[in-house]
Amino acid sequence: MPTREEHASSLRDSVTQALRARIVAGELPPGTRVVERQLAEQLGVSRVPVREALRSLEREGFVEERATRGMVVRRLDPDDVEMLFAVRESLEAVLAQRLVAVLDDAGLAALDELVGRAEGHADAGRLGLAVAANADFHSALVELARSSVLSSIIEPVSGRMAWLLNQHTDPAAMLAEHRSIVTALRSRDAERTAAVFRAHLATSRDAVRRAGSA
Structure with missing residues (x-):
C-alpha cells in the first residue's frame, strides 16, 4: 500500500x-x-x-x-524563444541519428498512422485535434528512439516547444513536413534525415518570428 x-x-x-x-x-x-x-x-x-x-x-x-x-x-520573450530553438536544434541532431539507427518498420508504420490522423482532423476542420496529433508525432519520435537518457533530456524542451508552436503555427502546414520526416527515416540515410529535421525546425522558427513581429 x-x-x-x-x-x-x-x-x-x-x-x-x-x-x-x-x-x-x-x-x-x-x-x-x-x-x-x-x-x-x-x-x-x-x-x-x-x-x-x-x-x-x-x-x-x-x-x-x-x-x-x-x-x-508566461509569455516567452524573444530571447527565450531563440534559446529554445537553439537547444532543440542540437537535440534533434542527436535524435535523428538515433532514429535512423534503431527505428524499425513497426515504428515507421506508427508514425504514418499519426500523420494520417492529423491529416484527417485538419481536413475535417478539427484544428485542435490536428494540433494534438502533430504533438503526438513529435512525442512518438522521442519514444521510438528507445533511449531513456535522450528522453529525459528532450521531454522538458519538447513540452515548451509544443506550447510555443501551438500558439503560432498552422497545424495543417506541418503535415507535409512530418511526411517528409517519415520518408527520410524510411531511407535510413542519416545525413538526409538530419537535414529534414533542420528544415522542419527552421520553418517553425520562421513562423514564430513572423508572429512575434506582427
Whole structure:
C-alpha cells in the first residue's frame, strides 16, 4: 500500500501533468491568471497539490508570479524563444541519428498512422485535434528512439516547444513536413534525415518570428 508521502507525490505529479497539458494545448493562454481555488475545484483536489504543481510549473518556465496579479501563464520573450530553438536544434541532431539507427518498420508504420490522423482532423476542420496529433508525432519520435537518457533530456524542451508552436503555427502546414520526416527515416540515410529535421525546425522558427513581429 502506498505511503501517505507517496500518495501526495503521485497526486502532485498528476495535477502538474494536467495543468501543463492545459497550458500546452492553449486552454490556458499566455497572460491567463491561474487561481489555486478555482483549479482545485476543477480538478477535484485540495489546494495543496495545486499550489505545489504551480511551483513546479514555475520552475519549468510555464507560469510566473506577478506582484499585482498572482500566478499567471508566461509569455516567452524573444530571447527565450531563440534559446529554445537553439537547444532543440542540437537535440534533434542527436535524435535523428538515433532514429535512423534503431527505428524499425513497426515504428515507421506508427508514425504514418499519426500523420494520417492529423491529416484527417485538419481536413475535417478539427484544428485542435490536428494540433494534438502533430504533438503526438513529435512525442512518438522521442519514444521510438528507445533511449531513456535522450528522453529525459528532450521531454522538458519538447513540452515548451509544443506550447510555443501551438500558439503560432498552422497545424495543417506541418503535415507535409512530418511526411517528409517519415520518408527520410524510411531511407535510413542519416545525413538526409538530419537535414529534414533542420528544415522542419527552421520553418517553425520562421513562423514564430513572423508572429512575434506582427
